[in-house]
Amino acid sequence: MCIARAQAVDATVRFLVWRVPESWDGQGLSDRRACLAVILAEALLLKRVAALPVFTLAAQHNNGRSRASDLMEYLSLRHVPVQTVAIEGLPPTVWEDAVEVFGEMDPEHWRGAPAQALIRHTRETFWRSGIHASVMKLAGELHGTGMQPTAGLFxxxxxxxxxxxxxxxxxxxxxxxxxxxxxxxxxxxxxxxxxxxxxxxxxxxxxxxxxxxxxxxxxxxxxxxxxxxxxxxxxxxxxxxxxxxxxxxxxxxxxxxxxxxxxxxxxxxxxxxxxxxxxxxxxxxxxxxxxxxxxxxxxxxxxxxxxxxxxxxxxxxxxxxxxxxxxxxxxxxxxxxxxxxxEGEERRPKPCDYSIAVFEGERRDWWELPACIWPMEVRGGTCEGTFELLEPTLRNVSSGMSVWTEYFGALAAFTDSIAAGLSRRSTLYGFENVSEKHRNLTSGVVPRRGAVFCYASMGSALLRDRHGTFEIVAGQYCVVPAPLRIELHGNTRLVAIHTHPFEPLRTMGGPIESKGRLRYVDGCSDTLLLAPPRLSDPCLNFLHFPPNIHQTLHTHPSVRCGLIASGAGYCLDAELRKLELQEGMVWAIPKDTVHSFHTAESKQELNVIAFHPDSDWGPMDEDHPMLNRTWVDGKKIDNCAQSHRNPDMLRTDQSLAQQLAQHLSQLAPAGKQGTGSSAETWAAHLVLIEVVESEEPRPVELRELRQAPSDPSDSPNMLVCRAELSNVQSAQPLQRLSLDLEATDA
Known part of the structure; x- marks a missing residue:
């Protein structure tokens, strides 16, 4: 909302003029901007054009030299909803039809004053000149810092x-x-x-x-x-x-x-x-x-x-x-x-009724790609959404097994389909300050929403999420909600896997045991360290390979990644190429990759932490221990009856994503081919969806602002898409914004 500074002055326009004496009450730039905010606020409440006075900027803030300025060399008023004019540009008639006002002025009482100009006089300092509470409140909104908790409009x-x-x-x-x-x-x-x-x-x-x-x-x-x-x-x-x-x-x-x-x-x-x-x-x-x-x-x-x-x-x-x-x-x-x-808390914004569906990949028909759902949130009265796109350096990971011995940050990212039309994004992070390269690094952050699975194989680290701070030491593991800040102590190795959509049950455990509790294959054992709260949710496993093991070649339908907790061994791929494995290595195996683990040559056991982004086992609404052991007349109660179908239960990100994914296929454009990106180009397609209580999700139209002005404050490294949200639901197929990511190094 912006009204440009007046260029030509209409004789019928009414003005507000503050008489600021020359070389008077010199202060710093922030203080004088706050004074300007008062003048603009008063003009706005009076529905008048504000004359911009010339302020004195104090010499003690400028190496002994004072300056006279109307502040427009430092500020722009393009987002301030007040019309302004330079004081020297006022028409001569202003002084002929003016009323002088001393002391506090209530805008509600003076708004209808017929005089062409209201002349305000300052006292010994600007802030003792008499300012009405409503003006001061609005001035704080315009100025922000030090007056009101806003970023202001300057x-x-x-x-x-x-x-x-x-x-x-x-x-x-x-x-x-x-x-x-x-x-x-x-x-x-x-x-x-x-x-x-x-x-x-x-x-x-x-x-x-x-x-x-x-x-x-x-x-x-x-x-x-x-x-x-x-x-x-x-x-x-x-x-x-x-x-x-x-x-x-x-x-x-x-x-x-x-x-x-x-x-x-x-x-x-x-x-x-x-x-x-x-x-x-x-x-x-x-x-x-x-x-x-x-x-x-x-x-x-x-x-x-x-x-x-x-x-x-x-x-x-x-x-x-x-x-x-x-x-x-x-x-x-x-x-x-x-x-x-x-302290130690990230305040979580309120959820809103919109979600961003991201279709990302190389397929020509973008709507056939699985969608990753990112709910939006209300921050400071604005509905904002943050979503993650696969960086080229992360999505171009080797098709076979990859390992890292020196690491600090994001290493690889993967997208796995977890339900019809729905995908889960998993990003692998490793943090270590054991190597010479990283020995001075101590702080890491896993951003965005979702969950973070962690395991420390060496040393210790402080983890801070929105619920507080806790420590994990070698052999311990956890799952916490993102975002997560990690503070490493000396000589520490830690793996962290961020996954979305998933809201975890905040859990810490460990140390891991010497062997697994469940039978696996070829004499190996497994322990489910962090179980899926529901069917299809992620989980964290501990795999134990005793000495002299030759594992059967096999694949997994989704990514596997984690860390070598202890011991040594090697991995073979489909061509029987060998990759040595040692304690402290971070590793990743993309889905459908043929591989097997072996300890025959090392003569040592091998203990591995493995993250799974999905699970084909886990509790369901109609199958979980509390329900299964609730009997009526000697039989398990049937909670599918209508009387049991409206429970008061938590609505998580994953449940929302699954609900939206069920309807995305119905909303997708029908009978259209070749409207997406070319098969050779990696692109992301964004769809904004509104979720209405008790109704099916529906698309919200995004219309491009072709003549949107560029914002000087935008970073030159920032890719910005400007669009406006239509107030009327579109009857057309899904609207989308497409980003060509082939040359983008995010």
Whole structure:
């Protein structure tokens, strides 16, 4: 929602003019932007055009030089629903038909004032000029950080966006952005300790995703050596003081510290992980995607009383601004709080009625591919969906058995059909800091929703999901809901398999035993470590091969992957090629691959952890121990009768996916051939589906915005599809967006 700045002024237009004296009440850029938010909010509530005043930006924030600015060299108002005009562009008639207002002004009482201009006068400081509560509330929604828990509606100016984009291209597609605020806030107890280089480096090490080793630190403190502290932990540090990076990015006027600040705020906002100083620090510019704002110190930026604003949180989720022209006054009367993540917790957003079905592969008729279902969620008033596509480096794994001895991150990904029209995506991760290559790495993240199966064969690790933190040591295993953060201690090996759709029963077990409890084949044994909660769900197994075993060549109808827990042996394929197996190796065998395990030459036993993405055994609604041992008249009760068919039971991701998959084949276009990708091209096709209670799922039309403007804040490495959601259900076949992934290195 945006009204452009006025170009030609109509004499009938009514204005709001704040008289800001020259060289008066100089403050920093954030403070003056908050003042501008007040002026815009008041104009919006009064239904007037806002005249943009010229503010004084304080010399103490700019190396001793003050600046006069209307802030448009740093900001864009294209998403602020207020019409504006430069104060020098006001028509002469404004001053002839004006009413001066001193002190607090209630917009509800002054909205119908006939004067062409309302002139507002400032006092000794802007914030003592008298601001109505409804104006202050709306201004907080527009400004965000420090006022309300929103990202606000201010965009970067074109020049700020351009320079920030050039710097981000030098940083790469993934980095951690940190804003360290010290100079004007060091009187706050505890701030000095929280922003010391070692403390900041420790916080970055906790939050950095796996493989992300680049950090941008935005600070005006030239004495603190953040680069050395971060380098000790394996990170590369950049900042505005590294002019080899930024001087080539187009910053001509290095004397304007406010411009540098604006650029750095855009760089931090666009980072993969954002870390800010205070618990009420939000994205400085409007954010199109919601992500957590982590903080260095659990206190408000306005709190100088120790402990007053402590919330016991590690991050906050920015809300969407409550800006609506419908019943705006009523909306401003009700305060709201921010959604915060408790320490060690990722707050789970609310589910919504939409899901994304991803059809991915090389087949020409895309609707015949099995669908992977990704439910969408409500974050800050917006329905958002995240889905996973197979990266070329992960899907091009060898057709035979693959093994890894050095690993840190995602290794391979597989898609298996688990029901008619439905697939399950499994991504294999390995984490070790035993090898010289990875000995300084300690933190990994398995993102998205779904489940993560883990096993540690050596050392120990701390695992943190949305329910809390726990430790597993060598020989232990677990399954937890994603996302999962993994903190490795020294000399640790751990395998993690992420799978979706599946909501696990959060479980930890171990240590594993010396032999299996179930008979397998050729003298081997097996233990079902983590059983499927329902038929077709994933499971984790422990396989024991005694010495001198020659296993029968065989295949599996779905992927098998895991880790060699102990011992040694080898694997043979269909051509009898030998692949040596040793303790600590991560391995994967694609479906339908002929193979067999052997211990005859090693003379040792071989113990293997094996993940299965599916199961042909497990409880069902009509067959499970509680039901089977419930008898009536000496017989098992029949729960298929109508009186038993409406249970109050959990609706999991996998049950939702199975429900949707049953209807996708009915929704697919009939009688059309060759409308998908070519047989040689790997492509993904996305279908948005609405789930209506007690009704069959139905497609929602996606219509491309052909003239959608590009967003300067978009990363140059980001592939963006812009579409709008139709309010009317389409009677046409499934609508889709297709992405050609052949040359995409996601």
């Amino acid at each position: 965009d970067p100016s074109p020049r700020v966006a351009e320079v920030a984009a050039r710097v981000r291209r030098r940083l790469g597609p993934a980095y951690v952005g940190v804003h360290v605020r010290r100079g004007d806030k060091l009187l706050m107890p505890g701030l000095d300790a929280a922003t010391q280089p070692e403390a900041v480096a420790d916080r970055v090490a906790q939050l950095a995703p796996m493989g992300v080793r680049t950090v941008y630190v935005a600070t005006n403190d030239t004495k603190a050596d953040y680069g050395t502290a971060l380098a000790k932990r394996g990170f590369r540090c950049f900042s505005s003081h590294c002019w080899a990076l930024t001087s080539t990015a187009g910053i001509e006027d290095l004397a304007d510290n406010f411009f540098i600040f604006a650029v750095e705020m855009q760089i931090v906002d666009a980072a993969t992980v954002c870390v800010r100083t205070f618990n009420d620090s939000m994205p400085w510019y409007r954010a199109s995607l919601t992500k957590p704002s982590h903080h260095l110190m659990d206190r408000s930026m306005h709190d100088y009383v120790f402990g007053f604003s402590a919330t016991g949180t590690s991050c906050s989720w920015p809300e969407s601004p409550l800006v609506s022209l419908v019943n705006l006054d009523a909306g401003m009367k009700h305060p709201r709080g921010s959604r915060r993540c408790a």
